Amino acid sequence: xxxxxxxxxxxxxxxxxxxxxxxxxxxxxxxxxxxxxxxxxxxxxxxxxxxxxxxxxxxxxxxxxxxxxxxxxxxxxxxxxxxxxxxxxxxxxxxxxxxxxxxxxxxxxxxxxxxxxxxxxxxxxxxxxxxxxxxxxxxxxxxxxxxxxxxxxxxxxxxxxxxxxxxxxxxxxxxxxxxxxxxxxxxxxxxxxxxxxxxxxxxxxxxxxxxxxxxxxxxxxxxxxxxxxxxxxxxxxxxxxxxxxxxxxxxxxxxxxxxxxxxxxxxxxxxxxxxxxxxxxxxxxxxxxxxxxxxxxxxxxxxxxxxxxxxxxxxxxxxxxxxxxxxxxxxxxxxxxxxxxxxxxxxxxxxxxxxxxxxxxxxxxxxxxxxxxxxxxxxxxxxxxxxxxxxxxxxxxxxxxxxxx
Amino acid sequence: xxxxxxxxxxxxxxxxxxxxxxxxxxxxxxxxxxxxxxxxxxxxxxxxxxxxxxxxxxxxxxxxxxxxxxxxxxxxxxxxxxxxxxxxxxxxxxxxxxxxxxxxxxxxxxxxxxxxxxxxxxxxxxxxxxxxxxxxxxxxxxxxxxxxxxxxxxxxxxxxxxxxxxxxxxxxxxxxxxxxxxxxxxxxxxxxxxxxxxxxxxxxxxxxxxxxxxxxxxxxxxxxxxxxxxxxxxxxxxxxxxxxxxxxxxxxxxxxxxxxxxxxxxxxxxxxxxxxxxxxxxxxxxxxxxxxxxxxxxxxxxxxxxxxxxxxxxxxxxxxxxxxxxxxxxxxxxxxxxxxxxxxxxxxxxxxxxxxxxxxxxxxxxxxxxxxxxxxxxxxxxxxxxxxxxxxxxxxxxxxxxxxx
Numbered sequence: 001x002x003x004x005x006x007x008x009x010x011x012x013x014x015x016x017x018x019x020x021x022x023x024x025x026x027x028x029x030x031x032x033x034x035x036x037x038x039x040x041x042x043x044x045x046x047x048x049x050x051x052x053x054x055x056x057x058x059x060x061x062x063x064x065x066x067x068x069x070x071x072x073x074x075x076x077x078x079x080x081x082x083x084x085x086x087x088x089x090x091x092x093x094x095x096x097x098x099x100x101x102x103x104x105x106x107x108x109x110x111x112x113x114x115x116x117x118x119x120x121x122x123x124x125x126x127x128x129x130x131x132x133x134x135x136x137x138x139x140x141x142x143x144x145x146x147x148x149x150x151x152x153x154x155x156x157x158x159x160x161x162x163x164x165x166x167x168x169x170x171x172x173x174x175x176x177x178x179x180x181x182x183x184x185x186x187x188x189x190x191x192x193x194x195x196x197x198x199x200x201x202x203x204x205x206x207x208x209x210x211x212x213x214x215x216x217x218x219x220x221x222x223x224x225x226x227x228x229x230x231x232x233x234x235x236x237x238x239x240x241x242x243x244x245x246x247x248x249x250x251x252x253x254x255x256x257x258x259x260x261x262x263x264x265x266x267x268x269x270x271x272x273x274x275x276x277x278x279x280x281x282x283x284x285x286x287x288x289x290x291x292x293x294x295x296x297x298x299x300x301x302x303x304x305x306x307x308x309x310x311x312x313x314x315x316x317x318x319x320x321x322x323x324x325x326x327x328x329x330x331x332x333x334x335x336x337x338x339x340x341x342x343x344x345x346x347x348x349x350x351x352x353x354x355x356x357x358x359x360x361x362x363x364x365x366x367x368x369x370x371x372x373x374x375x376x377x378x379x380x381x382x383x384x385x386x387x388x389x390x391x392x393x394x395x396x397x398x399x400x401x402x403x404x405x
Numbered sequence: 406x407x408x409x410x411x412x413x414x415x416x417x418x419x420x421x422x423x424x425x426x427x428x429x430x431x432x433x434x435x436x437x438x439x440x441x442x443x444x445x446x447x448x449x450x451x452x453x454x455x456x457x458x459x460x461x462x463x464x465x466x467x468x469x470x471x472x473x474x475x476x477x478x479x480x481x482x483x484x485x486x487x488x489x490x491x492x493x494x495x496x497x498x499x500x501x502x503x504x505x506x507x508x509x510x511x512x513x514x515x516x517x518x519x520x521x522x523x524x525x526x527x528x529x530x531x532x533x534x535x536x537x538x539x540x541x542x543x544x545x546x547x548x549x550x551x552x553x554x555x556x557x558x559x560x561x562x563x564x565x566x567x568x569x570x571x572x573x574x575x576x577x578x579x580x581x582x583x584x585x586x587x588x589x590x591x592x593x594x595x596x597x598x599x600x601x602x603x604x605x606x607x608x609x610x611x612x613x614x615x616x617x618x619x620x621x622x623x624x625x626x627x628x629x630x631x632x633x634x635x636x637x638x639x640x641x642x643x644x645x646x647x648x649x650x651x652x653x654x655x656x657x658x659x660x661x662x663x664x665x666x667x668x669x670x671x672x673x674x675x676x677x678x679x680x681x682x683x684x685x686x687x688x689x690x691x692x693x694x695x696x697x698x699x700x701x702x703x704x705x706x707x708x709x710x711x712x713x714x715x716x717x718x719x720x721x722x723x724x725x726x727x728x729x730x731x732x733x734x735x736x737x738x739x740x741x742x743x744x745x746x747x748x749x750x751x752x753x754x755x756x757x758x759x760x761x762x763x764x765x766x767x768x769x770x771x772x773x774x775x776x777x778x779x780x781x782x783x784x785x786x787x788x789x790x791x792x793x794x795x796x797x798x799x800x801x802x803x804x805x806x807x808x809x810x
Contacts, residue, residue: 012517067449103676
């Protein structure tokens with residue numbers, strides 16, 4: 001072919017590959033070589049999706065699968081509304097727009113608030129995909145560091161305040177947190193409300209792991225603080241709650257009707273969210289609460305097991321996370337990316353190895369998280385036990401090979 | 406509430422409401438007043454979606470609806486590949502990324518090619534949603550005018566060339582065209598290929614109405630010109646082909662592997678396209694070709710009827726469109742938006758009225774299209790006959806009331 005002179009947008013060129021999916025090719029190679037790869041890298045639970053989802057879809061008999069309202073179908077909107085009501089969150093149907101997953105909800109929220117060069121405040125380590133979702137709008141992620149020594153609690157008012165500039169548009173909070181598993185307590189919620197109100201910032205509350213809290217302190221909603229309702233955007237998704245990551249239905253909820261009106265324009269640009277997914281989602285919300293209770297119990301048991309296993313491995317550092325199904329694990333290595341690749345390429349125990357998720361890309365500050373990985377414990381207990389054994393042996397061997405002993 | 410000082414992004418503030426959905430509230434009001442509103446405004450066909458779609462989904466028995474590959478599931482990718490092959494289009498599986506509708510495919514293509522201020526060349530009148538999809542990336546639509554007198558054929562090389570600047574990244578072509586119904590002939594295809602190659606531009610070929618061509622000239626693919634394959638992006642969707650607008654599955658296809666690698670990053674940012682829709686889509690492509698043949702015949706009959714009816718109305722101007730299911734209709738009014746609102750609010754024939762789509766927003770050049778509407782004829786013939794009768798009577802009454810006679 002001839003030499004072309006086109007170039008792609010700086011925006012897209014500047015996006016890094018997903019750290020969660022970064023080692024996919026290494027994993028494929030390991031599998032081709034006959035190895036079994038236990039995934040500790042991805043938040044894909046093995047919990048069964050409520051049967052209500054597929055059975056509601058199977059009952060659809062529409063002859064034409066037509067466009068729906070850009071806002072979403074009433075059944076899905078009302079399902080989210082009723083769900084929020086059970087948590088005391090005062091969202092009415094007109095405050096809710098159905099989105100194609102939580103990722104679209106986040107993209108729409110950020111695009112509505114940020115022009116090129118505007119800033120979003122987040123707490124690092126943070127869900128690395130925020131980098132991409134912000135870059136799509138030209139927005140910049142500004143990170144406030146939280147540290148494992150303090151179990152990733154928020155720093156003081158002054159430390160956060162220092163990062164706020166006249167370009168800051170919002171504080172993006174993940175509660176419960178991915179990747180740290182931390183859960184905001186009342187003083188932290190109030191700190192964010194105070195900062196948002198003092199600086200006219202929006203709070204984007206990404207709460208897709210809302211149910212999965214194992215600590216006594218429980219979930220606290222920003223909606224308990226009526227003074228911040230005009231500044232609050234809640235981003236939600238059914239992916240984790242109902243173990244349906246392939247469902248791709250979420251929502252944006254806000255009492256700020258001007259904000260909702262702007263987001264609706266973005267909803268109109270993609271015409272509508274998928275119809276059958278919305279029907280299935282509405283039905284799924286009717287599942288008995290025991291479904292969620294059992295999922296919570298299962299994740300708590302796995303957390304307890306996984307933390308105990310990991311803390312028993314020599315040289316690792318981790319604290320007990322309060323929620324979600326992730327935690328950050330410090331490893332006795334210099335470069336967790338190199339170790340992750342080595343485990344897939346060079347190591348196995350009886351034909352089995354593990355796939356880790358290096359934590360470096362969860363940090364915006366260079367040099368942070370180099371020896372850390374994110375552990376996702378949403379897989380069965382026997383696999384967690386095997387994985388911990390493989391990690392322990394792998395670390396010993398790696399440290400020997402690399403002269404780290 | 407207190408006075409807030411936040412402001413929303415200029416990007417989103419700059420987006421206009423969809424012209425196709427602009428009069429939705431007028432229509433709702435008319436319906437509440439007991440009127441029946443016949444929609445001539447929206448491309449929502451009444452043709453039945455292939456049964457294969459829902460039956461394949463009903464057969465899914467996965468216990469967990471998990472994330473799929475960000476590229477799309479193999480079944481869906483291969484279905485598009487095989488379909489393209491039947492048309493002689495040389496796309497392999499690795500050249501195809503499944504998207505959540507054609508709108509996401511367009512957004513991803515534009516975002517990958519354009520930074521803030523970069524330009525996309527289109528031919529006006531054009532699908533108004535391009536304005537929004539471009540604005541999301543900060544890209545600017547630059548319009549080359551086509552005129553009804555020439556049945557919206559492309560202008561000369563020189564006229565198009567004049568609009569190309571050093572910020573132009575792509576020519577976005579809708580073939581068959583929405584809203585004009587025009588279909589590119591060989592000389593027009595070659596003109597675009599020549600301009601793209603001379604100026605290192607991408608061709609974004611939005612061909613979601615590909616099957617719906619009623620003229621002898623037939624469909625010509627840009628892939629017949631191997632010299633432009635590196636510059637070519639085909640955007641596709643199942644919405645119109647299979648009358649499944651609520652399905653939201655489309656794709657981006659390109660032989661430019663660097664381009665595909667960049668778009669894949671955007672695919673990863675939203676994790677995956679919805680799973681069950683992909684399963685249904687793969688099955689739907691297996692529908693017997695008689696399904697498409699019957700749809701084409703039905704649309705051709707409706708076109709012939711609708712054009713005849715409209716041409717018989719005093720003062721209207723339209724030519725026979727070659728494809729899609731739209732055409733531009735000139736009306737003997739000064740302001741088609743005012744007329745559209747008046748028809749919904751003030752007029753009916755035996756309790757029935759019509760909803761039109763004013764064409765002004767399909768033009769970028771101010772002052773163009775003010776007396777035009779886009780007619781969508783994808784509804785049943787008896788409704789078209791009724792609609793034409795209502796339009797004729799409405800025009801007479803409106804011209805009398807407004808003193809236009």
